Amino acid sequence: xxxxxxxxxxxxxxRSFKKKIVRKGINEIISCLxxxxxxxxxxxxxxxxxxxNNRNNPVNPDNPNNSNNLDNANNAINANNIKKISNPVRxxxxxxxxxxxxxxxxxFNNITGAKQHVGNYPGVTxxxxxxxxxxxxxxxxxxxxPGTYSLTAFSEEERITRNFILKEKPDIVLNIIxxxxxxxxxxxxxxxxxxxxxxxxxxxxxxxxxKSGLHxxxxxxxxxxxxxxxxxxxxxxxxxxxxxDEIIKINANSYIKKNxxxxxxxxxxNELIKIxxxxxxxxxxxxxxxxxxxxxxxxxxxWVSLKLLEQDxxxxxxxxxxxxxxxxxxLTNLVDGSINHIKKITGYYPNTLIAEARYGFIKGALKxxxxxxxxxxxxxSDKIDQVLLNKVFGLPIFAVIMWLxxxxxxxxxxxxxxxxxxxxxxxxxxxxxxxxxxxLKSLLIDGVIGGVGGVLVFTPKIMILFICIAFLEDxxxxxxxxFIMDRIMHKIGLHGKSFIPMLIGFGxxxxxxxxxxxxxxxxxxxxxxxxxxxMSCGGRLPIxxxxxxxxxxxxxxxxxxxxxxxxxxxxxxxxxxxRATRFKGESEPFVMELPVxxxxxxxxxxxxxxxxxxxYIKKAGTVILSIxxxxxxxxxxxxINNEIVKPYNDQIVLLEQKFSQGLISNSELDLNIxxxxxxxxxxxxxxxxxxxxxxxxxxxxxxxxxxxxxxxASIAGIAGKEVVVSTLGTTFSISGASNGYESLRSSLKxxxxxxxxxxxxxxxxxxxxxxxxxxxxQREAGTKEMIFQIFFTxxxxxxxxxxxxxxxxxxx
Amino acid sequence: MDPETxxxxxxxxxxxxxxxxxxxxxxxxxxxxxxxxxLNAMGIVxxxxxxxxxxxxxxxxxxxxxxxRIALGRGIAHKIEVTEVxxxxx
Numbered sequence: 001x002x003x004x005x006x007x008x009x010x011x012x013x014x015r016s017f018k019k020k021i022v023r024k025g026i027n028e029i030i031s032c033l034x035x036x037x038x039x040x041x042x043x044x045x046x047x048x049x050x051x052x053n054n055r056n057n058p059v060n061p062d063n064p065n066n067s068n069n070l071d072n073a074n075n076a077i078n079a080n081n082i083k084k085i086s087n088p089v090r091x092x093x094x095x096x097x098x099x100x101x102x103x104x105x106x107x108f109n110n111i112t113g114a115k116q117h118v119g120n121y122p123g124v125t126x127x128x129x130x131x132x133x134x135x136x137x138x139x140x141x142x143x144x145x146p147g148t149y150s151l152t153a154f155s156e157e158e159r160i161t162r163n164f165i166l167k168e169k170p171d172i173v174l175n176i177i178x179x180x181x182x183x184x185x186x187x188x189x190x191x192x193x194x195x196x197x198x199x200x201x202x203x204x205x206x207x208x209x210x211k212s213g214l215h216x217x218x219x220x221x222x223x224x225x226x227x228x229x230x231x232x233x234x235x236x237x238x239x240x241x242x243x244x245d246e247i248i249k250i251n252a253n254s255y256i257k258k259n260x261x262x263x264x265x266x267x268x269x270n271e272l273i274k275i276x277x278x279x280x281x282x283x284x285x286x287x288x289x290x291x292x293x294x295x296x297x298x299x300x301x302x303w304v305s306l307k308l309l310e311q312d313x314x315x316x317x318x319x320x321x322x323x324x325x326x327x328x329x330x331l332t333n334l335v336d337g338s339i340n341h342i343k344k345i346t347g348y349y350p351n352t353l354i355a356e357a358r359y360g361f362i363k364g365a366l367k368x369x370x371x372x373x374x375x376x377x378x379x380x381s382d383k384i385d386q387v388l389l390n391k392v393f394g395l396p397i398f399a400v401i402m403w404l405x406x407x408x409x410x411x412x413x414x415x416x417x418x419x420x421x422x423x424x425x426x427x428x429x430x431x432x433x434x435x436x437x438x439x440l441k442s443l444l445i446d447g448v449i450g451g452v453g454g455v456l457v458f459t460p461k462i463m464i465l466f467i468c469i470a471f472l473e474d475x476x477x478x479x480x481x482x483f484i485m486d487r488i489m490h491k492i493g494l495h496g497k498s499f500i501p502m503l504i505g506f507g508x509x510x511x512x513x514x515x516x517x518x519x520x521x522x523x524x525x526x527x528x529x530x531x532x533x534x535m536s537c538g539g540r541l542p543i544x545x546x547x548x549x550x551x552x553x554x555x556x557x558x559x560x561x562x563x564x565x566x567x568x569x570x571x572x573x574x575x576x577x578x579r580a581t582r583f584k585g586e587s588e589p590f591v592m593e594l595p596v597x598x599x600x601x602x603x604x605x606x607x608x609x610x611x612x613x614x615x616y617i618k619k620a621g622t623v624i625l626s627i628x629x630x631x632x633x634x635x636x637x638x639x640i641n642n643e644i645v646k647p648y649n650d651q652i653v654l655l656e657q658k659f660s661q662g663l664i665s666n667s668e669l670d671l672n673i674x675x676x677x678x679x680x681x682x683x684x685x686x687x688x689x690x691x692x693x694x695x696x697x698x699x700x701x702x703x704x705x706x707x708x709x710x711x712x713a714s715i716a717g718i719a720g721k722e723v724v725v726s727t728l729g730t731t732f733s734i735s736g737a738s739n740g741y742e743s744l745r746s747s748l749k750x751x752x753x754x755x756x757x758x759x760x761x762x763x764x765x766x767x768x769x770x771x772x773x774x775x776x777x778q779r780e781a782g783t784k785e786m787i788f789q790i791f792f793t794x795x796x797x798x799x800x801x802x803x804x805x806x807x808x809x810x811x812x
Numbered sequence: 813m814d815p816e817t818x819x820x821x822x823x824x825x826x827x828x829x830x831x832x833x834x835x836x837x838x839x840x841x842x843x844x845x846x847x848x849x850x851l852n853a854m855g856i857v858x859x860x861x862x863x864x865x866x867x868x869x870x871x872x873x874x875x876x877x878x879x880x881r882i883a884l885g886r887g888i889a890h891k892i893e894v895t896e897v898x899x900x901x902x
Contacts, residue, residue, distance in 0.1 A: 150853030184855040184878040311845040355852035391868045483883045487871040590885025
């Protein structure tokens, strides 16, 4: 137990670092990951092995207080005597750890009320999310760590989770466990036991456990596992308060952890003793020469030895950074000898035996504490899979599901979109009546409403798309999609798992880039990152809706579906090309859990949808608003001077004279004046900075069939694809040709033909999605790959559009 | 568990060639320690009995182990050596 108000300076440094983590979020963690333990200079990672508050000292295996602990563990389950704390606010860091699909994020949301996404497929939590809850004089910081099956540090998720526990030493680890499948889920728990964490086991989905008929003696099990157990049903928000009570209780009762020891069998144990002994003597001898404060060295040496026997590469790397070369060689020689010895005696490598021992430990604990054995019934799920994963029907069903989603987005989403359009039209009409002609009026109507409004009208459609994606994720179908696509993905040198980031890419490319971290193999990851650009994100959708709706009115849904298909096709082709050229080598093996189908909760889907939609609206209010204003300024200044305006004004005066003389009718007058004003606006557009930029770059886009307005829109689209539509809105609005969405469509129809419309959609599909996406790309893949991505996608977009236009010209 | 008894008396086949609906015992995983640790964490350990739930022949397959369903790609299914377990055998 640590009192955060203590004056321990080391504690304070640690605290300030944690705050930084909370503030800076993922960047910090990534940079920590990059150095993988080499940041031992960092004061944050310093800890004092002699600190009496530090419970992670090399473990004392025979804790004299064991009998006392037993009682505490017992209390943990039924007692409810929480001491009222009158001390100043205490801060506790609680890390949530659990396998994918254990409902970890649901629990996190329930406790903190944070709007964070929950998904029913592996690898949803790709960044560390934090949430705070104040309770009874405590400030509880919850940290939602990525879902992982183990702590062996083979994938990025596992590394993040492992390093967080090792380096940040959270006060309590909340291990979320799918209670409907204890045997497999407790594997991670055994590794947390090995780490000697202060743990609370949260048996989530306890209703499913009950339904299966399994009845456990929880007190006994809690004693066997050395941690208290709390039952919860995350989807119904049951048991959340019990978790908090338990956290407070552990802290208030000066709960001393019971140390549980897993027996790995004589062969392993003997070698473990040898390695630990050498390790401790090496450290002692070296400690005199160098004073190091590495978190690994200060950790439980028995655990370090176990990891060495497991052939954990990361631990070797971390040790190599602190141990002298001769010592390291001594150590690796011993470990290699031990591994060979074990292999010779038992016929198996230590990692198999250790895994076996862990599962054996779980099996034993469950067997001992089971009062009534349960029956795991996943027959329904299997039956559904027989159809959905079917070799013949699987793929067509998947295609139909995708097609249905697009129909839903366009047919249902059309109504609210129209209402919003009407609203914005009314608003600009109202403004044009109320305000006198001025620059401000032009800014509001042409810049703000034309730009931001043009993007916001798509919100309903994007909401529907996000609901559909959330449904696929939470129901468990997403993992099946990966299974179905594995066969095809295999042909292009990737496997099914790469398809999940691609599917998420249909919503937004930024989380898709982050999700690709679930792929362990670097080449696989880079290819997946590069081709993810071709998955049409939500930001591109407005472009498609506008252009397909304008030029292919009756077939808009089909045309957009075709664009999405072309994107997938491009991804397939370039995965193959990249594999053959830049990223040679085998792809990693495809192993993935297929979660049991679950009916997604409405709340889960809505939280998920709203989080992403809010992101979209926020973007419209910030990035797109500012870019719209910049674009408006570029379009408005410099203003044309009187010399240019004069002939037009003269013409108008002349017309009015003619009218007063009765030479022309009223309607003729209006028509002609409108024509002249339009010409004048066009002149102004040509004269403005935007017009000049557009005309300057036009030659580059001319062969693609794009005029300077489309060229300008595509340049602006670098900031985000939503900006393309807002820029076009502003362009056509200022030129007086249109006002509002409906008239933008009609003026686009006047200005371009279907071929150009289609080609422009294609162009927007192919070049990289946005600045934010590039930033994440850079973080995930490095600067070199990002620059490659920029040039690769722009060149591709240009070449493909060129070919389509030049060939298409002959058919129109 | 003695490795010798695992490997004798029954024909060892690759999981990739196993039939749908039948149960098998894993006798060897021909892969590096990375792959083995990964499979261990997913619940597949040498000596375990697994059931082939869905076999697509040529594509990925799904198996049941420790109450969960796991999708395995072709490549990996060729690295897992199994022997058939008859009902009541275990």
